[in-house]
C-alpha cells in the first residue's frame with residue numbers, strides 16, 4: 075500500500091517535471107532540463123540524451139555529477155556529438171530500434187547471448203563506471219522516434235549506486251512520454267526557423283544555416299557569460315537564454331529582399347549598392363514591425379541593431395541614405411545630442427544599442443572573419459581574435475569583448491562543431 079502511494083506521488087512528480095518543460099523553445103536548453111528533471115526523479119548521478127539525426131543517434135547532452143565534482147565539464151567530453159547506430163548492438167541503439175525501455179542493473183555482467191552490450195569506450199575514457207543504465211525512448215505523438223534518454227547510476231542516501239526497480243521504469247517512462255511532447259514542439263520550431271534561414275540562403279550563398287546556427291550558439295554563450303557577470307536576475311537570464319538562440323538565427327532574414335547580384339558581387343560595392351545591401355536591416359525589421367510576442371520583440375531588436383557600432387558609425391543609424399525607419403521599429407530612445415530631423419535616421423551608439431544587438435555584432439563578425447566568403451579566405455583563429463580585440467570600444471562594446479576573450483575556447487569549439495555542410499544535412 076505504501077509502495078502504491080509512493081508510486082502515485084512519484085508519478086505526480088514526474089508529471090510536474092515534464093510540464094516544467096512546456097515553455098521551453100530552445101532545444102539545447104530543453105534537453106538539459108529534461109535530463110536534470112529525469113535524473114532528479116530517481117536520484118541518478120549521470121545521464122545522457124541522444125537525438126535522432128540522419129537515421130542515427132547523436133550524443134547531444136550529458137550530465138555527470140561525479141565528473142563535475144572533479145571539475146570536468148560535460149561540455150568538454152570529446153564524445154559529445156558522436157553517433158550511435160540504431161540497431162540492437164548497444165543499449166541506446168537497442169532501445170531506439172525496438173522503441174522500448176531497457177534497464178541493465180550491472181553493465182559488467184550482461185549475458186553474452188543478448189544482442190546488446192555496453193560499450194566501455196566512454197567509461198574508459200572518462201574513468202567513470204556506468205554500472206546501472208536505464209534507456210528510455212523519446213517518442214513523438216504520432217510514434218516517431220525523437221531520441222533516447224539514458225539515466226545512469228541511481229544513488230541511495232549514502233551515495234552508493236543501487237539498482238533500478240520496476241517503479242523507476244514506470245515513472246521514467248511516464249515522464250519520457252510527456253517530455254517528448256515538449257521536445258517535439260521545440261524541434262519543430264527549430265526546423266521551421268532553419269527552413270526560413272534556408273530561404274534567405276537562396277539569395278546569398280554565404281548566409282547558410284551553418285552561419286545562422288553558429289551565430290545563434292555564439293551569441294547565446296556570450297549572453298550567458300555577460301549576464302552572469304552583470305548579475306542579471308536568474309529568471310530574466312533563463313527567459314532570454316530560452317528565446318535568444320531562435321531569435322539570433324533570424325538576424326539576417328532581410329537579406330531575402332536584397333538583389334542577388336549585389337549579394338554575390340565580388341570586390342567593393344558602389345555607395346548606392348552598399349546602401350541597398352545595408353537596407354537588409356530595414357527590410358528584415360519590417361517583417362516584425364507589429365511585434366506580438368516577446369520573441370518578435372527580441373528578433374526585431376536584433377535585426378535592427380546588429381550592424382550598429384559602439385562608436386556610432388554603424389548602420390542603419392550612421393547611414394542617412396537608408397530608407398527612413400519608423401519609430402515603432404527603431405526604438406524611441408533618442409538622446410538630445412542626436413535628436414535630428416524626424417525624416418532622418420538617428421544614429422545609435424554605446425548603450426543606446428540593445429545588448430542583444432551588441433552581442434550579435436560580436437558573434438556575427440567573429441563568424442564572418444573565421445569563415446570563407448566569396449571575396450576572402452577564412453582568417454586563422456588568432457588573427458580573427460586579434461581583430462576582435464582591436465575593435466573593442468570602436469566597433470564593439472568593450473564589456474562584450476571582455477566576455478568574448480574570457481570564453482574563447484568555448485566559442486572556438488562552437489564554430490568547429492557547426493561546419494556548413496553538416497548543418498545542411500540536419501534539414502535534409
Ligand SMILES: [Fe+2]
Pocket residue numbers: 325326354380381
Ligand atoms: Fe546582417
